[in-house]
Amino acid sequence: MFKQLEYSVIIVIMEHPPPPYTSTKMAAFGHTFPFYPGPKPTFPMDTTSAIIITIFLTALVTFIIILPGIRGKMRLFWLLRMVTSLFIGALILAVIFSSKWSVGQVSTNTSYKAFSSEWISAEVGLQIGLGGVNITLTGTPGQLNETINYNEEFTWRLGENYAEEYAKALEKGLPDPVLYLAEKFTPNSPCGLHSQYRLAGHYTSAILWVAFLCWLLANVMLSMPVLVYGGHMLLATGIFQLSGLLFFSMATSLTPPCPLHLGTATLHTHRGPAFWITLATGLLCVLLGLAVVVAHWMQPHRLKAFFNQSGGDSSVLEWIPEEGGLLSPRYRSTAESPEPLDIPLSGASSETCCKEEYPGEPDCAL
Template sequence: MAALGHTFPFYAGPKPIFPMDTTLAIIITIFLMALVTFIIILPGIRGKMRLFWLLRVVTSLFIGAVILAVNFSSEWSVGQVSTNTSYKAFSSEWISADVGLQVGLGGLNITLKGTPVQQLNETINYNEEFTWRLGENYAKEYAKALEKGLPDPVLYLAEKFTPSSPCGLHRRYRLAGHYTSAILWVAFLCWLLTNVMLSMPVLVYGSHMLLATGCFQLLALFFFSMATSFTSPCLLRLGTATLHTHCGPAFWITLATGLLCVLLGLAMAVAHRMQPNRLKAFFNQNAREDIVLQWTPEKGGLLSPRYRPMAESLKTEDIPLSEASSEVCCQGEHPKEPECRL
């Protein structure tokens, strides 16, 4: 490269850029296919239950897709700035570009796009990812980026998140992402249990699990906010501008979905207390099904649902016999009873 007049370091060219994260694309595709499948069988449901059923399916799939998608999203903390900055090391040439930083639970994504894209006889359009998930070594990925000779703005931002950086951003965001991701997986499990219980005649437990789903999402946001709310001792200066980060779309959509789950869970719990028959009708369950909660000390003292048997639910009624039938019964079976002698 030196013989051809290029300046070291030299990056052979940007990697192919997909307009959307492939993991998010797969998650959204799976949930959209599930929604289309449910819509296909929708005409087989009659009356008002068709609308209720569609509303339940869309709401449930939306909550599940959000919980799963934000766990792999890189837009929890984002920032973008337009600046004039140096392009390569050991070179005095500057470029005009838009620099973007997206921090997720498992790593960060740095974008560099020239304005215009064609500058210095090159196409300036980079999208680089650095991960710190379990099993990944952020320091090695940064070392490989140095070997590739990535542009200065990309290496500058990536260096601020290295474990050896005095800024302390790596430890802070890595711990926040680890615990936030773990709590979101618990929320996803609660969502699965919610769907199972709402398909059974235990709606009150389904409302409790939906409430737990929302609480775990809000708890995840609390952990992420507490870990990343402290002011960084390092400013991200890129040429003539400073890059500032703020909460991204993944943070706000998780907040909205968590509040939605909490409100729906509380509404279902109140409806089960005030209007249980209407709640059962909304979930297409027989309103006459009666569930008795009994205290069972032999099973650990927990409230366990038990269906009321038909023999207990139906009261036995005495059917009067006619006089002729009574006389025949007394003479044939119990001729010596006092009632037969009267």
């Protein structure tokens, strides 16, 4: 009787297969989670970071190609300025899109599938960025005859819904550790991690974009005869970066830390590489800005020589070929200008000039 009923159920299931992602129905017949369709993602390279690196490396190679056209000591100064500027700009953009502002990793024994008593030994990683979280799960090879290698991203950027992405992860049937950590960052979670990290990410990202604009203005002004304002913009670049760090630290410490228990271990987070890179870049911009401003008041001629700009305030322009350098304009002051020379005119020229100026004097040429 029971065997016939079981066979009938199997025939019905075969004739009418369930739709995709109906794991809850299949679990009643001995199957277990997860039913994850398609190939599993395997730690791909961050495409945004790759694009940023490619753009700035292309600019650097372009500057190196035209470097032989600059002669003398100016070549070294110019190369130093270009490398430093590109380095700062690339770091500012990279940390904006980085997912390593707060990171944590732990090795643990944890459950792998829902409605299953099987446990796995794996490393679980959590990376929190300004635009979302990234969760990784890497199991020891040879477990359950399956390659356990997951890398899932959940974002809360403007125009994207974190709750919907979490619901899709549930439909996919992701492993328990991934779903557990993702659930901690949902809007309805009692931990409150979603509100504080989302707020910190939005405002810190906006502040860093302002810092990037200040960096662009600093490059424009340092290529013009307004070096002191370029130093001010470098100072602003560093100050905005440090302000972004301060806001991120304050916003993420508004609520007490939420314990993240994964099997037999607890996952703890700490400041990631993006945080410390931003701190170092901000301090570097502040120091460079102060150096430019101080040099403008104490050694303006050396500062202009470093930026390959002419010095002096006057209206006399003289083109001279500097030794080992390109032809560049040099302005001379009035004090440096040579005295006017009295050039004697010939007799005919002086008589003609005298008649033009004094037509009534017959002997003005004498």
